[in-house]
Amino acid sequence: MLSERRLQVLRAIVQDYVGTEEPVGSKALTERHNLGVSPATVRNDMAALEDEGFIAQPHTSAGRIPTDKGYRLFVDKLAGVKPMSPPERRAIQNFLEGAVDLDDVVARTVRLLAQLTRQVAVVQYPSLTRSTVRHVELLSLAPARLMLVLITDTGRVEQRMVDCPAPFGESSLADLRARLNSRVAGRRFADVPSLVEDLPEAFEAEDRGTVSTVLSTLLETLVEENEERLMIGGTANLTRFGHDFPLVIRPVLEALEEQVVLLKLLGEAKDPGVTVRIGHENAHEGLNSTSVVSVGYGSGGEAVAKLGVVGPTRMDYPGTMGAVRAVARYVGQILAES
Amino acid sequence: MLSERRLQVLRAIVQDYVGTEEPVGSKALTERHNLGVSPATVRNDMAALEDEGFIAQPHTSAGRIPTDKGYRLFVDKLAGVKPMSPPERRAIQNFLEGAVDLDDVVARTVRLLAQLTRQVAVVQYPSLTRSTVRHVELLSLAPARLMLVLITDTGRVEQRMVDCPAPFGESSLADLRARLNSRVAGRRFADVPSLVEDLPEAFEAEDRGTVSTVLSTLLETLVEENEERLMIGGTANLTRFGHDFPLVIRPVLEALEEQVVLLKLLGEAKDPGVTVRIGHENAHEGLNSTSVVSVGYGSGGEAVAKLGVVGPTRMDYPGTMGAVRAVARYVGQILAES
DNA sequence: GTCTGGCACTCGCGTACGAAGAGTGCCAGG
DNA sequence: CCTGGCACTCTTCGTACGCGAGTGCCAGAC
Numbered sequence: 001m002l003s004e005r006r007l008q009v010l011r012a013i014v015q016d017y018v019g020t021e022e023p024v025g026s027k028a029l030t031e032r033h034n035l036g037v038s039p040a041t042v043r044n045d046m047a048a049l050e051d052e053g054f055i056a057q058p059h060t061s062a063g064r065i066p067t068d069k070g071y072r073l074f075v076d077k078l079a080g081v082k083p084m085s086p087p088e089r090r091a092i093q094n095f096l097e098g099a100v101d102l103d104d105v106v107a108r109t110v111r112l113l114a115q116l117t118r119q120v121a122v123v124q125y126p127s128l129t130r131s132t133v134r135h136v137e138l139l140s141l142a143p144a145r146l147m148l149v150l151i152t153d154t155g156r157v158e159q160r161m162v163d164c165p166a167p168f169g170e171s172s173l174a175d176l177r178a179r180l181n182s183r184v185a186g187r188r189f190a191d192v193p194s195l196v197e198d199l200p201e202a203f204e205a206e207d208r209g210t211v212s213t214v215l216s217t218l219l220e221t222l223v224e225e226n227e228e229r230l231m232i233g234g235t236a237n238l239t240r241f242g243h244d245f246p247l248v249i250r251p252v253l254e255a256l257e258e259q260v261v262l263l264k265l266l267g268e269a270k271d272p273g274v275t276v277r278i279g280h281e282n283a284h285e286g287l288n289s290t291s292v293v294s295v296g297y298g299s300g301g302e303a304v305a306k307l308g309v310v311g312p313t314r315m316d317y318p319g320t321m322g323a324v325r326a327v328a329r330y331v332g333q334i335l336a337e338s
Numbered sequence: 339m340l341s342e343r344r345l346q347v348l349r350a351i352v353q354d355y356v357g358t359e360e361p362v363g364s365k366a367l368t369e370r371h372n373l374g375v376s377p378a379t380v381r382n383d384m385a386a387l388e389d390e391g392f393i394a395q396p397h398t399s400a401g402r403i404p405t406d407k408g409y410r411l412f413v414d415k416l417a418g419v420k421p422m423s424p425p426e427r428r429a430i431q432n433f434l435e436g437a438v439d440l441d442d443v444v445a446r447t448v449r450l451l452a453q454l455t456r457q458v459a460v461v462q463y464p465s466l467t468r469s470t471v472r473h474v475e476l477l478s479l480a481p482a483r484l485m486l487v488l489i490t491d492t493g494r495v496e497q498r499m500v501d502c503p504a505p506f507g508e509s510s511l512a513d514l515r516a517r518l519n520s521r522v523a524g525r526r527f528a529d530v531p532s533l534v535e536d537l538p539e540a541f542e543a544e545d546r547g548t549v550s551t552v553l554s555t556l557l558e559t560l561v562e563e564n565e566e567r568l569m570i571g572g573t574a575n576l577t578r579f580g581h582d583f584p585l586v587i588r589p590v591l592e593a594l595e596e597q598v599v600l601l602k603l604l605g606e607a608k609d610p611g612v613t614v615r616i617g618h619e620n621a622h623e624g625l626n627s628t629s630v631v632s633v634g635y636g637s638g639g640e641a642v643a644k645l646g647v648v649g650p651t652r653m654d655y656p657g658t659m660g661a662v663r664a665v666a667r668y669v670g671q672i673l674a675e676s
Numbered sequence: 677g678t679c680t681g682g683c684a685c686t687c688g689c690g691t692a693c694g695a696a697g698a699g700t701g702c703c704a705g706g
Numbered sequence: 707c708c709t710g711g712c713a714c715t716c717t718t719c720g721t722a723c724g725c726g727a728g729t730g731c732c733a734g735a736c
Contacts, residue, residue: 025699038709061699061716101498135477149487157497160439235573236591239584246577253574363728376680381729399687399728
């Protein structure tokens with residue numbers, strides 16, 4: 001077990017290193033934080049912290065830098081979440097309220113997060129399966145060609161083309177549209193499959209093929225993987241990463257382009273509050289030198305999607321967590337209003 | 339005026355420099371290209387080319403590298419467009435044909451371009467104003483709340499919320515929907531404003547406010563700037579930029595995040611064929627060390643949007659131009675089919 | 677007039693060496 | 707258990723130097 005002072009030393013190391021980006025030595029520590037002990041004592045503590053794996057030295061005679069394990073302890077025990085100041089809160093709210101539609105909300109959120117945290121921002125669109133159905137629309141584009149449009153209570157709109165096996169009359173179309181909506185409107189998307197499975201039976205034999213096709217298209221859009229979308233921004237902030245540039249930044253950019261990777265990353269965070277994944281805690285190898293701070297957001301109690309930032313493990317955790325949490329809260333409000 | 343051989347020397351310099359990324363000297367030139375003359379002669383030619391501003395030396399006593407002006411001459415006079423090989427063409431076609439909707443087409447196009455050219459790809463969604471209307475849908479979400487959905491022949495779907503000044507009955511809604519579609523379906527979006535301006539007059543006084551609101555929302559979505567969207571990808575390719583990394587890459591990433599900048603960039607290219615903007619020819623300062631290769635694409639004769647790549651001025655112009663042109667052609671085909 | 681070989685010159689790059697500085701580990705004493 | 711002192715390690719930085727690539731120019735050949 002680590003003594004109280006050793007924890008203070010760790011905290012001081014993390015704070016200094018995050019600020020200066022340079023390994024921090026015992027002398028600098030005693031000067032900048034009044035720990036009430038001499039450098040020699042701090043050195044002993046540092047040796048102990050190093051034995052436990054919380055800090056490391058890049059070279060034999062340089063200062064110490066925190067390890068992933070050190071950051072983990074810092075985040076869990078030594079630091080809180082730094083709340084946003086009132087002016088910042090107001091700025092967030094004002095900026096988000098200007099949005100005209102969901103795309104705009106998401107785009108603005110990305111910009112905002114990137115700017116506040118000076119890191120790469122990732123915002124997931126509200127999940128279909130965790131939203132409720134506002135409306136399902138069917139349009140006839142050609143005799144045997146329909147367009148299916150899904151609209152969620154969060155303002156998300158998805159459309160799919162449907163090629164019908166047989167021509168589908170205007171009256172059958174109206175019938176299907178009405179039946180579909182009466183069954184699913186206001187219900188959760190997750191429940192849709194069971195709500196519509198017997199629908200073809202209500203139709204004439206000649207139309208059943210088309211109805212089934214429409215329904216299977218509808219269900220396809222709800223399959224995991226397909227239904228998730230996200231937006232990223234602030235990649236220019238990657239340039240503030242460090243000195244050993246290309247080697248680190250390359251895999252990060254590649255990972256960011258793989259939506260699957262990012263979705264898995266966000267999906268792993270089950271915590272209801274802000275989740276922090278540090279360095280090697282991220283399964284994806286390219287992100288081993290980054291930390292991911294994420295949180296769910298939603299219009300009501302339940303989270304409909306996640307948002308977060310990706311940055312160097314050497315980041316201002318309290319500040320970042322505060323920004324992410326605040327933005328999520330306001331996005332939730334905006335969605336609830338729309 | 340430059341002699342034929344001097345042009346050959348310039349061509350050789352560009353080709354070698356693009357290949358090796360290193361300044362090329364007179365000796366290496368004569369060894370790798372059989373120009374039929376000695377290094378000394380080439381040196382004289384190089385001195386002349388330098389006087390004219392087509393090449394430059396980074397330091398006294400290093401080889402020469404092409405200037406923007408040199409690349410310009412190369413692109414205009416010395417090199418053609420390298421066509422894609424049949425297998426490549428087939429791969430492009432296969433990859434694009436798997437798309438399920440417009441978002442997917444655009445996303446696949448971005449990936450494809452980025453992979454083929456190993457550069458940053460930019461694809462603009464089909465412009466609304468240059469497309470034709472397939473359908474306009476109006477949905478009632480709440481007594482005084484409508485959703486307006488626009489669908490183009492290229493598969494693009496835009497939606498907007500409309501807050502009505504007064505409740506709008508279901509029959510009025512159906513009426514408006516029918517009148518709207520009969521006027522604009524199949525027409526070009528650019529013509530929509532003049533086609534609908536007298537529409538409110540056909541309605542009862544109590545509904546006119548709502549009809550006007552709907553129409554003005556419709557027109558707002560068509561305003562330049564608002565109606566343009568684009569997708570970028572392959573930013574990881576920026577890491578192959580050069581050695582003086584962060585300084586160059588930073589402004590490029592920043593420019594890429596500014597959609598306005600990119601749209602202007604693509605918009606400036608008026609040429610019906612492939613357009614190349616080299617280095618300082620790009621108005622935006624951050625892109626002064628990049629070249630932009632772009633081309634319009636569309637389902638029919640006219641271009642509905644642009645696509646292209648952004649890369650270092652030191653790029654394989656013939657190959658890049660070939661890839662961009664080929665991808666644009668196939669995207670056009672796909673859009674025409676859908 | 678144009679091309680060529682020769683030659684002296686310039687510079688950037690890599691290596692080597694040494695001094696400076698920062699930081700450490702350890703130890704003996706309070 | 708803390709502290710001051712001290713020897714040690716390593717990185718960093720500046721300087722010097724030799725090497726090699728490439729150039730510009732010139733006199734001579736075709």
